[in-house]
Amino acid sequence: MIIMINGAFGVGKTSVAGALLNTIENSMLYDPEEVGFMLRNIVTNEIMKEAEKTGDFQDLELWKVLTVKVAESLKTTYNKTLIVPMTIYKKENFEYILNGFKQMDIDTYHFCLLGQEETIYERLRKRGEEEGNWCFQQTQKCIVAFKDKCFADYIHTDDMTIADIVRRIKDKVKG
Numbered sequence: 001m002i003i004m005i006n007g008a009f010g011v012g013k014t015s016v017a018g019a020l021l022n023t024i025e026n027s028m029l030y031d032p033e034e035v036g037f038m039l040r041n042i043v044t045n046e047i048m049k050e051a052e053k054t055g056d057f058q059d060l061e062l063w064k065v066l067t068v069k070v071a072e073s074l075k076t077t078y079n080k081t082l083i084v085p086m087t088i089y090k091k092e093n094f095e096y097i098l099n100g101f102k103q104m105d106i107d108t109y110h111f112c113l114l115g116q117e118e119t120i121y122e123r124l125r126k127r128g129e130e131e132g133n134w135c136f137q138q139t140q141k142c143i144v145a146f147k148d149k150c151f152a153d154y155i156h157t158d159d160m161t162i163a164d165i166v167r168r169i170k171d172k173v174k175g
Contacts, residue, residue, distance in 0.1 A: 001081040002101045007113030008142035009135035010124035013085035019166045027081040032067040068100030089145035112151040
């Protein structure tokens, strides 16, 4: 099984993923940001394609490809449920990754955590993010992009605890 936890930076993906990891047997965390960090160190600005020079590693063509390939290698090697927290609001990248995951495991689920702008900002502040930094700057883009129905199954998190969200996800993946 693969469980994708999507949403804006600060909405609670990492907390939910950690709680899921503690409650789903034979599972492991796979964070595609790590693939992005690796690529950022390897693909220098001098060799990037012009369209990739955005400051967002998700715009590197290799990012989405390697995200799927690493997931496939993890599934093949360790045979565990992958819990995949990531902010992915660009529809093309999202569809590529979701379809790639579904090809390797039919039991692939996607959940998009939503929150009001001020809720997200407050959560970012609580985790120590500096007001106005990159994460804050992405909030509006995410809120607008996630209105596209391709990102459903939605979970509105403003008035939910992590335990509530985990329960909701576990209920969906069981049935």
